[in-house]
Amino acid sequence: MCFYWIILESKIMSNYFKFKSNYKPILLASSIGLSSTLGYWYIETKRNYLLAESNVSSNVSSNVNKLRNEHNDVTTSCSCHIKQPTNTITYNEKYKHLVPKLFKVLSRTKEVCGSPGLSFGIIQNGELIMKGGLGYVDIENAALCTSGSVLRVASISKSLTSIAIGKLIEENLLDIDEPIQTYLPEYPQQVFNNERVKITTRNLLTHTSGIRGYFDGKDYKEKDDDISKRQHEIEISKFGNPPVNSDENFIKEHYNTVEDGLKLFQNDPLVYKPDTDYLYSSLAYSVVSRIIEKVTGQQYVDYMKKICTGLGLENTCVDLNDPIIINRARNYKRNAQHRLLNVPYIDNSYKWAGGGYLSNVHDLLRLGNNILASYENNKGYLEKATINKLWEVHPKSLKISQDYGYALGWQIKPKAKNQPFAVYHTGGAVGASSILMLIPKQQNKDPEFSELTKDNVAITDTSVSGNLVVAIIVNMQSVSLTKAAYEIHKIVTEIN
Numbered sequence: 001m002c003f004y005w006i007i008l009e010s011k012i013m014s015n016y017f018k019f020k021s022n023y024k025p026i027l028l029a030s031s032i033g034l035s036s037t038l039g040y041w042y043i044e045t046k047r048n049y050l051l052a053e054s055n056v057s058s059n060v061s062s063n064v065n066k067l068r069n070e071h072n073d074v075t076t077s078c079s080c081h082i083k084q085p086t087n088t089i090t091y092n093e094k095y096k097h098l099v100p101k102l103f104k105v106l107s108r109t110k111e112v113c114g115s116p117g118l119s120f121g122i123i124q125n126g127e128l129i130m131k132g133g134l135g136y137v138d139i140e141n142a143a144l145c146t147s148g149s150v151l152r153v154a155s156i157s158k159s160l161t162s163i164a165i166g167k168l169i170e171e172n173l174l175d176i177d178e179p180i181q182t183y184l185p186e187y188p189q190q191v192f193n194n195e196r197v198k199i200t201t202r203n204l205l206t207h208t209s210g211i212r213g214y215f216d217g218k219d220y221k222e223k224d225d226d227i228s229k230r231q232h233e234i235e236i237s238k239f240g241n242p243p244v245n246s247d248e249n250f251i252k253e254h255y256n257t258v259e260d261g262l263k264l265f266q267n268d269p270l271v272y273k274p275d276t277d278y279l280y281s282s283l284a285y286s287v288v289s290r291i292i293e294k295v296t297g298q299q300y301v302d303y304m305k306k307i308c309t310g311l312g313l314e315n316t317c318v319d320l321n322d323p324i325i326i327n328r329a330r331n332y333k334r335n336a337q338h339r340l341l342n343v344p345y346i347d348n349s350y351k352w353a354g355g356g357y358l359s360n361v362h363d364l365l366r367l368g369n370n371i372l373a374s375y376e377n378n379k380g381y382l383e384k385a386t387i388n389k390l391w392e393v394h395p396k397s398l399k400i401s402q403d404y405g406y407a408l409g410w411q412i413k414p415k416a417k418n419q420p421f422a423v424y425h426t427g428g429a430v431g432a433s434s435i436l437m438l439i440p441k442q443q444n445k446d447p448e449f450s451e452l453t454k455d456n457v458a459i460t461d462t463s464v465s466g467n468l469v470v471a472i473i474v475n476m477q478s479v480s481l482t483k484a485a486y487e488i489h490k491i492v493t494e495i496n
Helices: 093-113 155-171 201-206 225-238 258-262 282-296 300-311 349-355 360-378 382-390 395-399 484-496
Strands: 001-007 019-023 027-031 042-045 050-054 089-091 117-124 127-138 151-154 332-334 340-342 357-359 411-413 422-429 432-439 468-474
Touching: 019 411, 042 201, 089 093, 089 332, 089 340, 093 117, 093 127, 093 155, 093 484, 117 484, 127 360, 151 155, 151 422, 151 432, 151 468, 155 282, 155 300, 155 357, 155 382, 155 422, 155 432, 201 282, 258 349, 282 340, 300 349, 300 360, 349 432, 360 382, 360 432, 360 468, 395 422, 422 484, 432 484, 468 484
Parallel strands: none
Antiparallel strands: 001 027, 019 050, 027 042, 089 127, 117 127, 117 468, 151 357, 332 340, 411 422, 422 432, 432 468
8 A cells, every 4th residue: 555645736727617716736645555545535735825817708619728837836755666646636726625525536436447547627617626637648658647638538529520410400401310312322222121221310320220330359149139140240241250350449441531431331231220229339420420521511520620619629639640649648458467558559530420539628628518508508509409409319229228318429317316417428449438427407307218309308497506517538448437427426516
């Protein structure tokens, strides 16, 4: 067991956070074991502190001021022979009473999942509560993790693509219930059980299109699910039995265009009749990105740059290997002996829309805050009616769980006894995991799934608590962060 110090240094936040408060550099101590965080905490407040003021424009997409690193230097010592990271964490003085409990949840999450680094940010009503990083984004070069670290956000890319679709809907350029051949006449006509079938953009976005998921090279012989069997049969037909080198999570080939990437799967049989079942399919989002190209007359990546600019996202881009991207993290995995390893090189160009983006906590907080502003009062990037449409749950998605449903690029969880109504997306990539959770102002009426399905997002506007955005990214694959996000919400609502 070792003891280490993490310095919480004072910084003036970017102007998209609205606050006016005192900031104090503090030392927050924790006792760390091999795999868990124990409950010994205290805070020592330093006498010298900075007064930070931020006059903020209400325009969420305005340019962000650079962080001003005016702080008092605090030295630390470590009692163990392994040097521990000294990470910077920024918090709002108004919420300092939350810091120890929030830090405990985050540090425990990092230790339990075994990730080298964890980047996080929490805001409420557009106002910072706490942000920062724990551990390292690059073990070999001892680069510390911060809230500005740029990591793979994986399937949160789907939510970004969803916002682009929302903008096209508002501009009357796209009808998501038309057959996709309306916009992609060259896309192969799909057939299921010798019957011509229709796929819509809504089907693509809600994972109800019948398009297969990733091949993963695993043996499905013991599976009794018909969809899984059909997908495995397709995999065998293309890669042999047993499949060899079929895992599409580790593709190294670069696809120069979205259209080239579609060739990976567009001629494969459907695994079920569209709109009759549910199978999570990132490949379906590649078709969505091609529709965006045809409707806008622009390359998907170029159009998404405009979307990101409109949202005020300054550190969000596709995960290309060659460009120098400041603050980019390294990605890791654990082997069977729990030894830390670098992940292999991959190329995500075949799935930009479904899982190919990099971002950081700063941008995810801006994104979440913007969407909540749209949903609450039409003061965000999209109209409230558009957000309601994007949050329409497809009934077939409830086959996986009655606890949450899938909408158009967003996961929706209705209000339950011990959990709030939440809109979120998780992400799992090679060497990284993420979550962006939006918790709108809670309603006196508990929404049922029937109220969150197509043409009926009937949630009342009687608010009883504030908007909350939680963003967490780790540079470790196969990590669930949903529980941590909910724990953060519970701390904020119970103590605040």
